[in-house]
Amino acid sequence: DSGVTQTPKHLITATGQRVTLRCSPRSGDLSVYWYQQSLDQGLQFLIQYYNGEERAKGNILERFSAQQFPDLHSELNLSSLELGDSALYFCASSPGTATGELFFGEGSRLTVL
Amino acid sequence: KNEVEQSPQNLTAQEGEFITINCSYSVGISALHWLQQHPGGGIVSLFMLSSGKKKHGRLIATINIQEKHSSLHITASHPRDSAVYICAVRWGNAGNMLTFGGGTRLMVKP
Numbered sequence: 365d366s367g368v369t370q371t372p373k374h375l376i377t378a379t380g381q382r383v384t385l386r387c388s389p390r391s392g393d394l395s396v397y398w399y400q401q402s403l404d405q406g407l408q409f410l411i412q413y414y415n416g417e418e419r420a421k422g423n424i425l426e427r428f429s430a431q432q433f434p435d436l437h438s439e440l441n442l443s444s445l446e447l448g449d450s451a452l453y454f455c456a457s458s459p460g461t462a463t464g465e466l467f468f469g470e471g472s473r474l475t476v477l
Numbered sequence: 478k479n480e481v482e483q484s485p486q487n488l489t490a491q492e493g494e495f496i497t498i499n500c501s502y503s504v505g506i507s508a509l510h511w512l513q514q515h516p517g518g519g520i521v522s523l524f525m526l527s528s529g530k531k532k533h534g535r536l537i538a539t540i541n542i543q544e545k546h547s548s549l550h551i552t553a554s555h556p557r558d559s560a561v562y563i564c565a566v567r568w569g570n571a572g573n574m575l576t577f578g579g580g581t582r583l584m585v586k587p
Contacts, residue, residue, distance in 0.1 A: 366521070407563065407577040420574045452518055462567070466510065468520040 370455050370469035382443040385472045389457030396438040402451040414461050445476045483578035490585050496551040498581045500564030511538050511549050512563040554585045
């Protein structure tokens with residue numbers, strides 16, 4: 365158990381809909397990272413938050429947004445969903461901004477029909 | 478373009494064999510991660526290294542900064558080692574913005 369909790373584990377929705385994925389980091393970790401794993405693109409970094417502030421941005425679509433709340437949990441919002449958004453979405457946490465190992469959640473599997 | 482290449486893509490071994498998975502990257506990095514992803518999908522961080530060698534149980538990770546290459550070795554492989562092994566690199570001072578290799582799917586047969 366990594367200590368990182370992601371919900372929901374599975375989500376099935378329709379094109380055009382909006383979903384929210386939630387991540388609770390390991391106790392004491394200030395950084396939260398979101399990654400997308402799709403069959404054709406593999407793992408890709410989406411975005412990083414550190415102590416409530418956006419720290420780094422990767423290949424995140426404009427239809428996607430994220431935030432980190434004062435209690436350090438984070439949410440990834442995916443809107444106007446397309447079939448190609450079907451993927452595993454992972455959250456990871458680490459203590460600092462760029463140090464140490466990453467602790468991954470179990471992932472949220474999103475299926476867009 | 479900054480790239481991370483892993484080889485082989487697929488690997489089948491017999492229980493007890495010594496296994497090597499390779500990772501090459503295109504430009505200088507500040508750190509390299511080895512990750513393990515089991516069939517259920519969960520990802521576990523195995524190693525983070527920026528130089529030299531690290532060992533944890535039957536797993537050994539090495540990195541050669543000059544050659545831009547890292548290897549993950551598994552000694553005395555076991556069927557429970559069957560998983561996808563993923564190399565990921567952090568370029569320069571890009572925080573923990575990682576670029577991932579395509580993964581190596583390992584199957585260890587009893």
